[in-house]
Amino acid sequence: MLEIVAKAIVYTLAIYAGLGLLFAMPFVCFGVQRSDSEAQGSGVGFRLLILPGVAAFWPMFLYRWTRGIVEPPVEKNPHRLSDKS
Numbered sequence: 001m002l003e004i005v006a007k008a009i010v011y012t013l014a015i016y017a018g019l020g021l022l023f024a025m026p027f028v029c030f031g032v033q034r035s036d037s038e039a040q041g042s043g044v045g046f047r048l049l050i051l052p053g054v055a056a057f058w059p060m061f062l063y064r065w066t067r068g069i070v071e072p073p074v075e076k077n078p079h080r081l082s083d084k085s
Contacts, residue, residue, distance in 0.1 A: 017055065020054075020056060023054070023055070023061070023062060024054040027058075027065060028047045028051050028054055031061070031065045032047070032050065032054075034065070034070070035064055035065055035069070036070075037070065037071065
């Protein structure tokens with residue numbers, strides 16, 4: 001029983017990682033320029049650097065890319081809320 005659960009977890013993570021890599025390749029090549037204005041004109045080193053993070057958080061990036069959300073949301077924490085300027 002425990003072996004079946006362990007295999008199911010491993011296979012689920014493998015599928016998630018595979019889908020993440022399949023998504024990350026076109027997103028790093030084309031989508032990052034549209035999703036983040038700061039990333040426009042970035043080089044290959046930057047794209048290789050963000051590849052693992054995009055593969056790990058691919059559902060969030062897919063949502064933002066399909067919705068056309070360009071800039072990340074502004075943080076709402078006590079530090080930012082106390083800023084009077």
